Each structure stands twice: as structure tokens, then as C-alpha cells.
Amino acid sequence: MLRVEGLSHAFKNGGETTLVLQNINFHVRKGEMIALLGSSGSGKSTLLNLMAGLMKPTEGEIYIADHNIVKMNENKLAEFRRKHIGFIFQAYELLPNLTVRENIEMPLVFQSTRPSVRKQKALQLLEQVGIPDKAELFPSQLSGGQQQRVSIARSLITEPSVIFADEPTGNLDTKTEEEILAILKRLNQTMDTTFIIVTHEREVAQQTQKIITLRDGQLQTSQPAVDPQAEAEEVQA
Template sequence: MLQIDRLSHSFKNGSEVTAVLRDISFRVHKGQMVALLGSSGSGKSTLLHLMAGLMKPTEGDILIAGHNIVSMSENRLAEFRRHHIGFIFQAYELLANLTVRENIELPLVFQSVQPSVRRKKALALLEQVGIPEKAELFPSQLSGGQQQRVSIARSLITEPSVIFADEPTGNLDTRTEEEILAILKELNKALDTTFVIVTHEREVAAQTEHILSLRDGYLITERQGFAEASLTGGPAIAIT
């Protein structure tokens, strides 16, 4: 589903070159929910931007649903992104002047899907995230946790191959964080959607099936239940 092969990335500023990601390889299978865990500066955002096709890597390949996004043209990539990739952001990124339902429908507006079809799908998803009664309210009338539920529903409406969630509970209190993670887990099971959750919080990462840990640009894979002391570092470790 998501395959990262020998990915490296460096930033160049004049003559200065900063290596941020080093020879990273991993696979996430369809229906898996994995966490990408790393402290500040470990390279999480860079990896996320690369996987989302927002920048090209210095080296390596990124395959989503069998398509290598590294070699795609900008136009093809924009189209591919609309159909295959969903996003959930820390700050929800809902449009203030659209209702909850209209926000959820928006990705399908860009795909020219009929209004009645969009509406039906949006309302079904709103039900799945547990706030069907909020359909005609505006984002400002919702709590943070409710807004994140809307953002989750929006990310699912195109039935993407993979959803990248960037610190999805970063703005929420502990109780709401638990609710949102429970919803993500439920949806992951119910819809067989693939999720990659980017976080710097080990408690959040611990809710997923697998943890991909980034340290100094290298990837370390962990399985749930392994003690910190048993981790081994090094490049190019694959999850299968």
C-alpha cells in the first residue's frame, strides 16, 4: 500500500548541506495503522511532506497503491493526491464559512461528484464519527474534539489509499485525545483504511499496531510490547 524504498533527503542552503533522512525503507500494508514517532527535529515533517508528494526526495522511491509518486509530474501528482491521499491536521483546517457537512463534502466537490451523492456520503461519515446532529453547524460552533471528528470524516470521503494524520491530537486534552484515537482505531478496523499517524508522543504511538521511530534521520522499527532497551538502530529496516 505504502512502500518507502531507500529514501534520503538533504536540504541545501548555499554550500551547506543538511542530511535529514538517511536511507529509510519500510512498508505499510493495506488496513494497517502505524505511528511515525520522533522527537522535534527528527525529520517527521520532512518524511510526511515527501510521502504526501509535497516535495521530491534527494534519493529513493515512494510507492502508494503501486504508483511511484517520485517520478510523477506535478499535474499527475495533484490529481493522484486528490484520489489516493487523505490528510488530518493538528489544527483541523476546516473552512469557517462552510457548514460541517459542506466541509466533509469538499474533497468530492473537487472531483465533480453529484451533490446528492456527496451529501449522502458526508452524512454517513458524520454518523460514523459520532456527531450526526452537527451537520448544519459551522466549525466555530464545535469543540476541538468535534472539529477533529469532522476533519477525520473529510479525510475519509474520497476513500483514499492512505491517510496521513499529522499530530491529530496535538491540540486536544487527554480525554479528548483518547476519544479521537479510539475513533481512528474503530474506523481503521471498520473501513480497512490505512493510517500513518505522525506524533512526538509515545502514548499516542502506543495506540497503533506498529511504531516507526525516527532518530537523527534514521528509522528504527518497534513492535508493540518491546522494551525500549531492546531496540536496535540502523538504516533500512522493513516492516513486513
């Protein structure tokens, strides 16, 4: 589903070059839920933005569903992103002058989907993220956790192959964080969408199927999180 090969990235500021990612290699299978863990400044957002095609790496290849997004020109990439990639931001990034429903419909506006179809899909997703009654409110009338639910719904409306989330619960309290993670897990299971979630909290990472850890620009480990089912089987054995 997603394959990263020999990925390196350096930022140039004036005469100074900062090497942020160094020869990163890994792959993610379809339907997997992966946590990208690492301390502040370790390069998590950089890696996520590269995989989401928001910028080009200094070196290396990124394949999404067998398409090399590094090699795509700007127009092709923009189209590919609209069809295949969803993004959830820490700060929600909802448009303040649009209602909740209109925000969720937004990605489909660019795909010239019929308004009635858009609306129906948006309302269905609002139901799935647990706030069906908020459709006609504006983002400022919602709590942080509710706004993040809206942004999750927005990321799903195009039925993307993969969703990248950069600290989706970073601005939320522990209880709301758990609720949002439960929603992501359920959507991952019911829709078979691949999720890659950046976090610096180990508790969040433990909720996923696999953890990828970045340290000093390198992939340190790729260990599976504790799988409750495997653990139960182990206990039984």
C-alpha cells in the first residue's frame, strides 16, 4: 500500500543544511494502522508531509498504491492527492465561514460531485463520528474534540486509500483523546482505510497495530504494539 525507500530529507536555510531524515525504509500494508513515534524535532511531521506529497524529498522514493509520488509532476500529484490521500491536522484546519456539513463536503466540491450526493455522504460521516446533530453549526460553535471529529469526517469523504494524521489528539484532553482514537480505530476496521498517525505519546501509539520510531532522523525500531488478542492467546497457551 505504502512503501518508503531510501528516503532522506535536508532543509537548507541560508548556507546551513539540516539533515532531518536519513535513509528511511519501511512499508505499510493496506488497512494497517501505524503510529509514527518520536520526540519533538525528530522529523515526524517532515516524514508525514513527504508521504502525503506536501513536499518533495531530497532523496528517495515514496510509493502509494504502486504510484511513485516523488516522480509525479505538480498537476498529477494534486489530482492523486485529492483521490487517494486524506490528512488530519492537529489544529483541525476547518474553514470558519462554512458550516460543519459544508466543511466535510469541501473535498468533493473539487471533484464536481452532485450537491445532493455530497450532502448525503457528509451527513452519513457525521453520524459515524458521533455528532449528527452538529451539521448546520459553524466550527467556532464546537468543542476541540468535536472539531477534530469534523476534520476526520472531512478526511474520509473522498474514501482515500490512506489517511495521514499529525498529532490528531495533541490539543485534546485524555478522555477526548481516547474517544477520537476509538473512532479512528473503528473507521480503520470498518472502512479498511490505512491510517498513519504521528504522535509523541506512547499510550496513543500502543493503540495501533505497529509502531515506527524516529530518532535523530533514523528509523530506530519497527516493533508491533501489544496486540490484545495475541496477548490473550499467549495467556491461554
